[in-house]
Amino acid sequence: MYLEFQSVNKSFERSFRENWIRPAMSNYQGDSLTYAQVCERILLLHIIFRQHGLRSGDKIAVCGKNQTGWAVGFLAALSYGAVPVPLLAEFNAENLKFLLGHSDSKMAFLDSTVWDKLDRDAVLPTLEAVVNITNQDILHSSRGSVEQVRAAAAAEFGEKYPSGVRAEDVIFHEDSPEELAMINYTSGTSGFSKGVMVPYRAVWANISFSLGAEPQMDCTSEIVSLLPLAHMYGMMFEFLHTMYIGAHVYFLGKLPSPRIILSAFQGLRPDLIIAVPLIIEKVYRSTLKPIAEKYRIALKIPVVGSIIAHRILKKVDEAFGGRYEEIILGGAPLNPDVEKFLRRIRFRFTVGYGMTECAPIITYDHWNHTRSGSCGKVVPGCQIKIDSLAEGLIPGEILVKGDNVFLGYYKNEEATRDCFTPDGWFRTGDMGVLRRGRLYLRGRSKCMILSANGQNIYPEELEAVINSADYVTESLVVDDSGSLTAIIYPDYTAAAAAGMDKEAVCAHLNAQLPALNRKLPAYAQLRKLEFLDQDFARTPKHSIRRYLYQKK
Numbered sequence: 001m002y003l004e005f006q007s008v009n010k011s012f013e014r015s016f017r018e019n020w021i022r023p024a025m026s027n028y029q030g031d032s033l034t035y036a037q038v039c040e041r042i043l044l045l046h047i048i049f050r051q052h053g054l055r056s057g058d059k060i061a062v063c064g065k066n067q068t069g070w071a072v073g074f075l076a077a078l079s080y081g082a083v084p085v086p087l088l089a090e091f092n093a094e095n096l097k098f099l100l101g102h103s104d105s106k107m108a109f110l111d112s113t114v115w116d117k118l119d120r121d122a123v124l125p126t127l128e129a130v131v132n133i134t135n136q137d138i139l140h141s142s143r144g145s146v147e148q149v150r151a152a153a154a155a156e157f158g159e160k161y162p163s164g165v166r167a168e169d170v171i172f173h174e175d176s177p178e179e180l181a182m183i184n185y186t187s188g189t190s191g192f193s194k195g196v197m198v199p200y201r202a203v204w205a206n207i208s209f210s211l212g213a214e215p216q217m218d219c220t221s222e223i224v225s226l227l228p229l230a231h232m233y234g235m236m237f238e239f240l241h242t243m244y245i246g247a248h249v250y251f252l253g254k255l256p257s258p259r260i261i262l263s264a265f266q267g268l269r270p271d272l273i274i275a276v277p278l279i280i281e282k283v284y285r286s287t288l289k290p291i292a293e294k295y296r297i298a299l300k301i302p303v304v305g306s307i308i309a310h311r312i313l314k315k316v317d318e319a320f321g322g323r324y325e326e327i328i329l330g331g332a333p334l335n336p337d338v339e340k341f342l343r344r345i346r347f348r349f350t351v352g353y354g355m356t357e358c359a360p361i362i363t364y365d366h367w368n369h370t371r372s373g374s375c376g377k378v379v380p381g382c383q384i385k386i387d388s389l390a391e392g393l394i395p396g397e398i399l400v401k402g403d404n405v406f407l408g409y410y411k412n413e414e415a416t417r418d419c420f421t422p423d424g425w426f427r428t429g430d431m432g433v434l435r436r437g438r439l440y441l442r443g444r445s446k447c448m449i450l451s452a453n454g455q456n457i458y459p460e461e462l463e464a465v466i467n468s469a470d471y472v473t474e475s476l477v478v479d480d481s482g483s484l485t486a487i488i489y490p491d492y493t494a495a496a497a498a499g500m501d502k503e504a505v506c507a508h509l510n511a512q513l514p515a516l517n518r519k520l521p522a523y524a525q526l527r528k529l530e531f532l533d534q535d536f537a538r539t540p541k542h543s544i545r546r547y548l549y550q551k552k
Contacts, residue, residue, distance in 0.1 A: 001211065001380060002205075002208055002209075002212070002380035002381040003204075003208040003211065005177050005200075005201060005204050005403075006204060007174045007175050007176075007200075008078075008175055008181065008200050008203050008204055008207070009078060009079050009081075009172040009173045009174060009175050010172060010174050010175075011207075011244055012075070012078075012079065012172060012243055012244065013079075013170055013171065015243060015244055015245070015246045016035045016036075016038065016039050016167075016170055016243075017167040017170055018219075018246060019035045019219050019246035020034070020035050020036045020167045021034055021035070021036060022034060022035055022219060022246060022248070023248045024037075024038050024243070024246075024248065024249070025038065025068045025071055025248070025249050025250075025251065026068065026248070026249070026250045026251070027067050027068055027250075027251050028224075028250050028251060028252045028253065028264055028268075031068065032068075033068050033072075035246070036165065036167070038071075038072055038075070039165055039167075039169075039170050040164075040165045041072045041076070041136055042072060042075055042076045042079060043157070043161070043165055043169070043170070044136070044153060044157050045072070045073070045076035045080075045131070045136065046076065046079075046080050047153050047156050047160075048129065048131070048149070048153050049076075049077075049080055049082065049107070051143060051149065051152065051153060051156075052106075052107065052128040052129045052141070052142065052143055053128065054080070054106060054107060054128065055081075055082075056081030056082065056173065057081065057082070057083060057180070058082050058083065058106045058107075059082070059083050059084075059085050059103050059104050059105040059106060059183065060073075060082045060083070060084055060085065060105060060106065060107045060108070060109070061084075061085045061086075061099075061103060061105040061107070061109065061110075062074050062077070062084055062085065062086050062109045062133070062230070063086070063087040063088070063091075063096065063109070063110050063111070063114050063133075063230070064089050064109070064110060064111030064113070064114055064133040064134075065111055065113070065253050065254050066226075066228065066229050066234075066251040066252065066253055066254070067111070067133065067134065067251050067253060068251060069109070069111075069132075069133040069134045069135065069136065070109070070111075070133050070251075071229065071239060071243075071251070072136070073109035073131065073133055073136075074086065074109075074229070075243070077109075078173075078181065078182070079173055080173060081173035081175075083180050083181070083183060084182045084183075085099075085103045085105055085182065085183045085184075085185075085195075086182065086184055086185075086230035086235065087099055087100075087230055088185070088228060088230045089111070089113070089114055089228075089230070089254075090228075092117075093117045093118060093119055095193075096114065096117075096118060096123075097118070097119050097122050097123055099185055099193070099195075100123055100126065100127070101123075101126060102195065102410070102411065103183055103185075103195060103410065105126075105127065106126075106128045107127060107128050107129045107130070107131070108127055108129075108130050108131070109130075109131050109132075109133045110130055110131075110133060111132070111133040111134055112132070112134065115130070115132070115139060120140075124140055127140065127142070128141070128142045128143070129141045129142065129143075129149075137150070138150050138153075175200040176200065177199065177200055177201035177204070177403075178199050178200075178201065178407075179199060179200050180198070180199060180407065181198050181199055181200045181203050182198050182203075183196065183198070183410050184196045184198055184230070184231075184232055184235075184356050186356050194409045194415055195410030195411070195412070196232075196356045196357050196406050196409065197406055197407040197408055197409065197410050198232070198356075198359050198407075199406070199407050201403045201404075202358065202359035202403060202404045202405065202406060203236075203240065203359060204403070205359070205381050205382070205402065206236045206237075206240075206241075206359050206360070206361055206404060207236075207240065207241055207244050208380070208381065209361050209379045209381070209404075210236075210237060210241040210244075211241075211244075211245075212380065213364060213366065213379075214241075214325060216271070216325055217245055217247060217271060217272060217325075218245055218246070218247070219246035219247055220247070221242075221245065221247040221271040221272070222247065222248045222249075222250070222268060222269070222270050223242050223248070223249045223250070223270050223271065223272060224238075224249075224250050224252060224261075224264055224265060224268055224270045224273070225238040225239060225249050225252060226238075226252045226274075226275070226279075227274060227275070227276065227331075229251075231356070232354075232356045232359055232360040233274070233276075233330055233331055234274065236359060236360060236361075237274045237328070247271075250264070250268055250270075252264060258279060258282045258283050258286065261279060262283070262320070265319070265320045265321040266318070266319065266320075266321055267321075268321065269321035269322060269323040269324075270321055270323065270324055271323055271324060271325060272324055272325055272328070273320060273324045273326075273327040273328070274327075274328050274330075275327055276329065276330065276331040276332060277329050277331070277332050277333065277334040277335065277338075277351075278332065278542045280327070280329060280334070280338065280342075280349070281334070281335055281338050283319070284335075284338045284341070284342075285494075287319070288312070288316070288341065289341075291312055292341050295308050299344060309344055309345040309346065310345075310346075312345050313345040313346055316345065316347060317348075324348065325348070326348045326349060326350055326366065326367040327347075327348060327349040327350070327367075328349075328350055328352055328364075329349060329350065329351045329352070330351070330352045330353065330354055330360070331542075331543065332542075332543055333351075333441060333460060334351050335464055335467055335468065336373070336464050336468070337464075337468040339351075339372060339373070340372070343372060348367045348368075349367055350364065350365055350366060350367040350376065351374075351376070352364040352365075352375055353375035353376065353430075353439060353441065355428060355430075356406075357405065357406045357419075357426060357428075358382070358402075358404045358405055358406070358426075359404050361379050361382075362378065362382060362384065362398075362404070362428075362439075363375050363377055363378050363379060363384070363438075363439045364376040364379055365377055365438070371438055373440055374435075374438040374439060374440050375439050375440070375441055376438060376439065377437050377438055377439070378437075378439070379404075381402050381403050381404065382400065382401070382402035382403070382404050382405075383400070383401045383402055384398055384399065384400050384401075384434070384439065385399050385425070385434075386399070386432060386433060386434050387399055387427075388433070393433065394433070395431045395432060395433050395458070396431065396432075397427055397428065397429065397430070397445050398428045398430045398431070398432045399421065399425035399426065399427060399428065400425065400426045400428055401424060401425050401426065405426050406426075429444055429445050429446060430443070430444055430445065431443050431444070431445050431448065431458065441460075442458045442461065443458035443459060443460040443461065444460075444546075447460070447546060449477075449478075449479045449484070457484070457523065457524045459476070459477035459478070462484070462486070462520060462524055463475045463477055463486075465516065465519050465520060466486055466488065466516060469509070469512060469516065471490050471491045471494055471495045471498075471500075471505050471508065472488055472489075472490060472491060473489045473490060473535070474488075474489050474535075474536060474544070475487065475488045475489070476536065476544055476549050477526070478549060478550055478551050479550075479551060480527065483527035484524065484526050484527055485526070485527060485528050485530055485551070486526050486528075486529050486530070487529075487530045487531075487532065487549055488509060488529055488530065488531050489531075489532045489534070489535050489536055490502075490505045490506065490509060490531060490532075491505075492505065495508075502533070509529060509531070510529055513526060513528075513529060536549070
């Protein structure tokens with residue numbers, strides 16, 4: 001299903017009016033807001049925007065942990081006709097200073113942790129106002145003392161809505177397809193962030209996709225938001241789609257441990273779960289892998305295996321709340337061993353593929369139509385092709401065209417020019433093959449290693465083999481002067497439980513190198529292993545910042 005473009009803001013206006021008294025958003029184990037209360041806060045913020053001279057198209061940064069105030073600030077900017085600039089709270093002070101300036105933000109919503117680490121002398125002169133995300137309190141104003149500005153805003157609000165805000169008072173900006181909706185800075189796995197200019201047609205394309213992919217979702221549905229709202233994946237499918245259908249979203253704050261996540265799922269019983277593979281893989285290693293090994297032989301017996309698989313599935317379903325239609329995984333590949341076990345027990349999950357530049361969805365399949373190793377079929381309104389001499393056999397770069405594709409990189413014409421073909425296809429930088437309409441990823445083109453004999457090596461495929469070994473949390477394969485080295489972060493916790501200290505587990509893994517190489521192609525043999533004492537440096541969506549570990 002692909003619906004003709006509708007104004008995104010006018011769609012939210014309709015949803016808010018129709019669901020006026022329904023719960024809209026909650027902080028997990030904290031306060032909640034109805035759609036009416038969200039609108040009251042939005043309209044007060046619109047007054048503050050006008051007080052500070054903001055116009056349609058002006059940039060407003062939003063930076064902080066996931067919470068109701070983040071969502072309110074973002075929606076206030078969007079519905080005003082301004083351009084929200086979501087910034088990841090994990091960016092350091094120097095990055096934030098640069099991005100606030102680079103984005104030309106005239107105002108910022110910040111939480112206390114971001115406000116405290118900011119270089120205010122460098123940043124405040126460029127901002128008309130700063131608002132506290134948590135309580136919408138004004139922290140800085142160029143129009144006088146914050147006390148005076150607060151009082152003036154409150155007075156105007158009371159004068160304009162003497163009997164309180166009513167549903168008919170809600171009038172949002174009417175957007176058009178090519179209009180800039182937001183600037184979303186990439187999280188930087190391969191280098192410095194770029195400002196992705198996302199138009200309203202791309203936002204609408206993803207909402208339209210969500211409506212077709214999950215038709216069971218409606219205003220009675222509930223969602224748990226655990227991914228960073230500043231990342232397009234979490235923003236679109238945990239937040240904006242939820243607001244469009246009038247459902248209820250719970251924000252968990254910063255990404256918590258798997259134990260807390262499962263506790264939230266069991267308590268809230270969400271209707272749909274959006275996650276990254278790392279979360280599922282951690283649950284697998286801590287809970288399911290021992291079961292898989294215990295029943296490894298029994299699961300292969302036709303009738304007995306089906307009974308055992310059903311019992312395991314029931315426990316897993318209960319762990320995730322039991323009510324979800326499916327779990328959609330994205331942002332990174334799923335470990336093949338984990339995927340094989342989950343498919344054996346008929347776990348309701350699917351792996352999609354997308355990018356910030358496509359806001360984000362590109363391919364998807366409902367869980368009961370998926371194929372092992374695939375990330376689905378191209379979504380409605382989008383086209384993909386493989387830049388390869390033999391599209392179904394030889395991997396090539398994935399090219400995308402459609403309403404979901406971005407406008408370009410903000411103030412970076414060279415990068416914009418480089419990422420589009422002369423005939424308008426977006427170069428994703430990812431490698432893959434298309435087979436019977438389904439996409440199979442092979443890795444990043446920038447990560448691809450060319451062997452001495454001219455063979456293309458995709459390190460992600462080697463890493464999947466290494467990550468399946470005992471006592472490996474995650475690995476990274478790099479070109480080391482013409483040879484391959486695997487950098488490994490061992491599972492020190494599991495090793496300690498088995499009576500091994502750091503030296504012992506590293507020695508154990510080194511001893512497994514010949515066995516690992518037997519599982520790898522002859523042209524992709526590992527020469528050595530290196531070990532980290534601490535986890536890899538990661539982006540907020542938990543991908544490894546690969547460029548930090550490349551050999552000179």
